[in-house]
Amino acid sequence: MAAQSTKISFDSIKNDIINRRFKPIYLFMGDESYFIDELTELLSENVLSESEKDFNMLTFYGVDSDVNEIIASARRFPMMADYQLIIVKEAQNLDKFEVLDVYAKNPMLSTILVLSYKHGTVDKRKAVVKKIEKIGVVFESKKLYDNQMPGFITSYLKTKDIGIDIKSAQMLADFVGNDIGKLIPQLQKLEVSLPDDVAKRRITAEMIERNVGISKDYNNFELIKAVAKKDILTAAKIVDYFSRNSKENPIMATVAVLFNYFSNLLECFWLPRKDENSVMSALNIRSSFFVKDYMDGIRNYNANKVMEIISELRTVDAGSKGIDNISATHGELLKVLIYKIMH
Template sequence: MTVPPSPLYYVAVSPGELNKEIEAGKFRPVYYFYGSEDFRIKEARRAVASKFLPKSQQSTNHTVLSASKDKLEDILNELSMIPMLGERQLFSITDIQALSEVQIKKILSLIDDKDPNRVVILTSPSARTPRKTTKLFKYLAQQTTAIEFARLKGDSVRRRINKMLTDNKITIDKEALDMIVELAGGDLGGMLSEVGKLIDYVGEGGNISRAEVASVSSDYQAYKVFELADCAASGKYDKAMEVINFLLSRGEKLSSVLYWMGEHFVGLYLTQNRKSSGPGKRDMSWKYKGQLGRFDNDQLEGIIREISEADFDLKTSRINSERLTIEKLIFKICSGHQKKANV
């Protein structure tokens, strides 16, 4: 059944509340799914479809349309059609932010709040979701059941990982679990992919340590560079060189390591100063939260210059030994931090 309209009907609900409602067989006539986690939006759309439509009708009675690719008249025509089989219809309209408020009103005018057999899901991708202060977003939030799908936080990610591993009779060390959570950064789709690879790698009844995560993860170097920055922040030269040696032992080139280091410290600098990484680039500020405040701006600017100079030395062969280049760089970063700490 659909939830009957009421004065408080069009209010935002949480993803958890959505799950409880659809598990109980209750559905809203029109939803608006948005947020920073695209995978969770797709997952929620699939969940609504699986609960609202019989399995035999999930392909025939679920129509997916694009507000950015399909003509408005085609969308309106689809919404006006009677289902081929059964009674229920589900419509998913992606990129709804591509339409104007007037155009969206035309779509909503075809939705009967009292019809229990029709559900419409409007969605916006994370990169193009309207700001909450805009007139369009406020209109969508007022006229639909709006649900925000944000990145999962640490505890939620841990629960999902542990459930997947328990289902496959696999155990995991705490440090390895922390490493996966850090790498995922709340990205559910990425996390599921990495855990799936680990399950295949260790097999049923196996155990996952940090070594397995480093061996399998497609983004292990990001974790190691983060760890390297932590070592530098503490002035731990030997530990920092262990990280460098690990990356080089994995066949990574020194030029790649310098690139990742530069990218990390520039990102940390931008996040610390609340600056954007640039138009069209994914927000990665979550990645640096644990290191904010460990370096001041002068330190970060100096580290970025040192990395740039080391990269120049490497490319122009001003220093014959690559090993000497990286040792010199790490020593400068670590000793520079120690001097600041002693001031």
């Protein structure tokens, strides 16, 4: 589900846990809390039965806990169970975290120690990390890139037997950016609105418009299509809608989507071949559905114009944050931006 740059992937750890192939120590760390929480919860659900949890499951919080107390607890034997489970939440706030290397040298095989370390990482050169890697699991949970979000949405829904078309997945991705914490509640909201019949459990653009509040016709996905085609009338309608509904369509999100598109488009101009397959390969695009906007962009823009657009996007981004902008509203900034892009 997640594209991580580590030897051990989220999916492989998940599979091992479900199949009860446990390790004595897990260190989950990184900037993306979602994957850390998912794996921690999975261990909580699979290591012990409900009746075993009363005597064999302990939860510590880093800010309130002493590392020596955690080690002492980890050295105890389980009671009428194969394992005891110790979860340390907010481990990034644990004083003297590196002292855990004393335990990692000789861990109890009947104890499963889970360290949930969020909003950062432990230096992988430290002895404690190297020792955990030898006998356990060290997993770095990284933020997904924006272009990975549609795939994540599709995979997440597939695990729940819910389908979604490419356009709808992109609409949601554009709406939340790469913030999975913001995405999941929206997906849950959509899931509740689906019928019980599995064959009909499919999310559409109309459902997103009804339940999430993103217009199926006036959104960043449709704006990119219009800009790529140089469809001035459609782009103007979308920008006007954004201006009248700025709370649901913040300019920062639109600028980010446009910046990502034109940065990728600029890369296309340096390709020896500019056919669909070459563009898909260079930009790591999996579906031909998304390459159409870049093929339109290659036809309607040139490299110099795209560089000017990227510069203008940076200026508007600064202006939307109040830099060198005395009185223009976000709606006015966006209208001027789109005009400059398309003329």
